[in-house]
Amino acid sequence: MKSRIQVMWFRRDLRLTDNAALYHALRTGVPVLPIFIFDRNILDQLEDKADRRVEFIHAALSEMQAQLASMGSSLEVYYGFPMDVYKQLTEVYDIETVFTNHDYEPYAKERDDAIAAFLQSKGIGCQTFKDQVIFEKSEVVKDDGKPYTVFSPYGRKWRAALKPFHVKSYPVEKYNAHFYQQSVKDIPSLASMGFKAVDLPFPSKQLQESIIKQYSANRDFPALENGTSKMGVHLRFGTVSIRQLAARALSLNDTYVNELIWRDFYHAILWHFPHVGKGESFKKEYDRIEWRNNEAEFAHWCNGTTGYPIVDAGMRELNTTGYMHNRVRMIVASFLTKHLLIDWRWGEAYFAQKLLDFDLAANNGGWQWASSSGCDAAPYFRVFNPALQTEKFDKDLKYIRKWIPELNEFSYPKPIVPHDVARKRVLEVYAKALKQ
Incomplete structure (x- = not known):
């Protein structure tokens, strides 16, 4: 029976x-x-x-x-x-x-x-x-029932809608006696599934409150070991509860809470506009951009050999660890799409392959933001200057030198394209596509 x-x-x-x-x-x-x-x-x-x-x-x-x-x-x-x-x-x-x-x-x-x-x-x-989110689907929408496509009003509505029960934990432990009783079954090994183990530590899921408290001041500086919480992978696979994390953050740091709201926002965008998860731009007119898609330049970007230290450091960190600091993610994404005029989908796919904390909603949202094709994205004429970003966020080159030990040697490549030339070129290409 x-x-x-x-x-x-x-x-x-x-x-x-x-x-x-x-x-x-x-x-x-x-x-x-x-x-x-x-x-x-x-x-x-x-x-x-x-x-x-x-x-x-x-x-x-x-x-x-x-x-x-x-x-x-x-x-x-x-x-x-x-x-x-x-x-x-x-x-x-x-x-x-x-x-x-x-x-x-x-x-x-x-x-x-x-x-x-x-x-x-x-x-x-x-x-x-x-x-996996605090609010989902149509729980936070405009008064007329339509989805938000701009973050700021979504964030205000999110905060206004938040009640204590939204971040209350489910007391699972009360019912642990109801698990089906049987002897322990084996878990298929990585080898049996055709995979290999990688000898690298995973981020701890024990969140230090001091990191959240200092998050506003520290989050943009990639050289700081504990500047960000590194909770991305734990939220992605649910090894940490979003409710418990949000409940702690609400009493500690508003900027950190904002990042959790962005996460809900991108999940809502994916739900209401599923075409963004299938390789289409949120703003259809941006699919008219004539990308250069130079494969050799894309390879330099992937390998961290563009001659732009902050970009190369980020890519080497990603390739080595499966992680990249969020500020650097924005810089490398802007560089690929704006400096090299390479389709954001190429970068999105590369991140999807490499990121330990890969999440379709957030990854797509970030790439479309950087390329200006997404909802509430950076305007197309905003082109990150890697030198200025370095001056602001890695002034002492600690992060860069960690990943590029040959920085001052002849072996380190010259910039793949001058910044001014790249900026002029991208503005012309985008303007042409968007005038049609």
Whole structure:
């Protein structure tokens, strides 16, 4: 006889505390089987088999498994295609309902719709919940119900709408006795999935309040080791709760809260304007820009050999660690799109391949901001001057020298294009495209 269970499907919420869907699943009183699927629809697309994101997920699952084992339960981890996994699960278990948290990306929505339809055909329920953002979808919109496309009024409405319950944690622990009891199952190894481990530490998820308190003063200086919280990867994979983080930030630093609001804003943009997640400019007229798309210059940008130290330092940091300071992200994105006139989609794709904290909504939002094609973007005539950015944010060259030890040697390349020439060229190209 099959065991009667609920399924908790983990995706971008890899934690057993303050988890919306998990809370609602456990509260039913029916034994809850926690599962995770290493989705081959995603993993098969990854060319680099030393992908630190896969390793990060694996480490997070191992930590969860140890916690579940102490409760007499086990995570069931699969490597395959979600539909195949669910067909298998329905043969083994008598599933009442599948619980999971919302995912707003285009592929995820298609996947979830297909799984929900399959479950319905089997008489199985499917319930999904908001968990990775504070406000989602149409919870913060204009008075006429239309979505905001400018951040400042969205931010004001977000703050006005915020109530204590929005950042209240779900008391999952009260219902831990309702996890399905079974012996511990093995998690597929990285090697068995065709991936390799990378010997680099991951950012700690233990947030130091001193970092948030000093965030306004320190966040723009890439040489500062603790100038930013490095919570991006933990929010991306849900190893940290956005509610708990926001609750702490609200009493410590308003600038940090603003960054969390930007995160909600970009998720709302992706939800209301899904074309931005499918390679289209938010502002359609920007798709008329005649990009130069010089492959040799793109390679110099990727490798950190443009001859612009702040740009090269950022790219080398990214290639080495999977991380790049946010101020530097803006500089390198502006440089690629404005100085080299290379399509923002090339840069977006490269970041998607390399960033440990890659998030489609934020990555797309940042690239479209830098190229001026996005909502509430930098005006097209704003072209970051790398020298001035260095003077402002890395005056003593500490960050640059860390990543470019050959800075003062003949081996370091000359600038790939003079700043003044690049600025004149991009203004002409953009003006021509936008006059049509």
